[in-house]
Amino acid sequence: MTGIVVHPTAIVAKGAQLGAGVKIGPYCIVGDNVVLANDVELISHVVIEGRTTIGAGTRIFPFASVGHQPQDLKFHGEESRLEIGERCTIRESVTINPGTEGGGMLTKIGNDCLLMACSHVAHDALVGNNVVLANYCGLAGHSIVGDYVRFGGICAVHQFVRIGSHAFIGAQSMIDGDVIPYGLAVGNRARLAGLNLVGLKRAGFERDSIHTLRAAYRMIFSSEGTLRERVDDAAVMFKDAKLVQEVVSFISSAKDRPLTLPQTGADEE
Structure with a gap:
């Protein structure tokens, strides 16, 4: 050569x-x-x-x-x-x-x-x-990390954890549960702090798609019913929304680790 x-x-x-x-x-x-x-x-x-x-x-x-x-x-x-x-x-x-x-x-x-x-x-x-x-x-x-994930400094990810595409992990976070695609997680132990809106905008996702994803996020992580029921409802209500379906599929395929939830979210299956 x-x-x-x-x-x-x-x-x-x-x-x-x-x-x-x-x-x-x-x-x-x-x-x-x-x-x-x-x-x-x-x-x-x-x-x-x-x-x-x-x-x-x-x-x-x-x-x-x-x-x-x-x-x-x-x-x-x-x-x-x-x-x-x-x-x-x-x-x-x-x-x-x-x-x-x-x-x-x-x-x-x-x-x-x-x-x-x-x-x-x-x-x-x-x-x-x-x-x-x-x-x-x-x-x-x-551990499994999707495309376009960003980690701040001094983060640790537990074995078998999955982190969905376009997620952002804040500095000094300890991730011991799965993080949804497009999610923003921070803390020790990390909690979900919303969506990675900055990353979504930088990646060029359409405004309407982001708004739809935000609506689905609020629905999935509300306090009514069980998490499984809310995920199933979101799958039906947003059946034509690609980003939402990716999140729904990610949550539904959980196997080895619990899901990283918002601070106010119920730790439920």
């Missing part, structure tokens, strides 16, 4: 696969089963191990540790994988672990994600596209 630049102090295993235009800076280590697609850049002091694939155009900054064995006592050396998408930015001291036999054998991060310094993505986590983890955020094992 043409245009590959490897600094003399870097160590690249013979089995590693490097695409065109890859740049590997000083003191980096690239393992035998690593695949770096075109134009990946490792700035310096980056260590990539395991069965790890890095998508085209991704940049990884100093002291990131990518693909080392999971921090899970149940891991016994199984040949699990880590996949990182295209055009991601992985900043200093980020740690990302591959999957485990108990979680599908795969940790996956989508395209165009930003993982700021000292953030962590644990084994078997599935992260969508255009996700931002601010500094010191941690995603525990088996």
